[in-house]
Amino acid sequence: MSSHLVWSIIRNNNAFSLKKRNISKPFSKEPSNLTNLNSYRYNGIVHKETVDIVDGPDKKGFTVVCQRPKKQNKPKERTIKTTFKSGPRRSLYKLKKLLKSDRYRTDLTKVALRRASAVLRSQKPRRGKQPQKVVEEYK
Numbered sequence: 032m033s034s035h036l037v038w039s040i041i042r043n044n045n046a047f048s049l050k051k052r053n054i055s056k057p058f059s060k061e062p063s064n065l066t067n068l069n070s071y072r073y074n075g076i077v078h079k080e081t082v083d084i085v086d087g088p089d090k091k092g093f094t095v096v097c098q099r100p101k102k103q104n105k106p107k108e109r110t111i112k113t114t115f116k117s118g119p120r121r122s123l124y125k126l127k128k129l130l131k132s133d134r135y136r137t138d139l140t141k142v143a144l145r146r147a148s149a150v151l152r153s154q155k156p157r158r159g160k161q162p163q164k165v166v167e168e169y170k
Contacts, residue, residue, distance in 0.1 A: 034071075034078055034079070035071075037076070041076065042071075045061075047059050047060045048069050049069075056068060056069065056070070061075050061076055062075055062096075063075025063076075063081035063082065063096070064083075065083070065139060065142045065143055066142060072138070079098075079100035080098060080099070080100045081097070082095060082097050082130070083095070083096040084096075084126075084147050084150060086153075087115070087116050090154050091154070092114060092115050092116025092117070092151070093115055093122065093147050093151065094112055094115075095112070095113045095114075095115065095126060095129065096111070097110070097133065097135075098110055098111075099111065113129070119148070122147070122151070123147055123148060123151075126143065126144060126147055127140065127144060
């Protein structure tokens with residue numbers, strides 16, 4: 032089936048859509064949706080070639096899950112998982128190089144890089160609040 036036909040069927044109601052009051056654009060929890068917005072452009076179910084970026088094992092780095100369009104009827108061979116954990120700058124550079132060499136959609140490469148950097152940022156340890164110094168007044 033064509034991707035536009037599938038999108039017209041699942042656009043308003045599907046198991047992954049998340050609708051709330053006072054939100055004009057509903058969210059989506061589906062895999063391979065880089066921005067978590069319910070739109071045709073970012074949808075991971077509709078398109079044949081998708082990329083998903085998730086946390087890496089042991090919260091170190093990130094894993095890129097690519098789906099090849101030629102192996103559509105063989106689910107086990109369709110997905111390719113690649114883990115990047117060689118540091119943030121090098122990993123993002125390698126991701127950009129991978130997406131360019133695979134000729135992934137150029138309109139979503141920046142979105143994929145943003146998603147990867149957000150995953151890496153979430154893995155950084157948070158700085159705790161430092162206790163404030165109490166100044167005592169002398170009489």
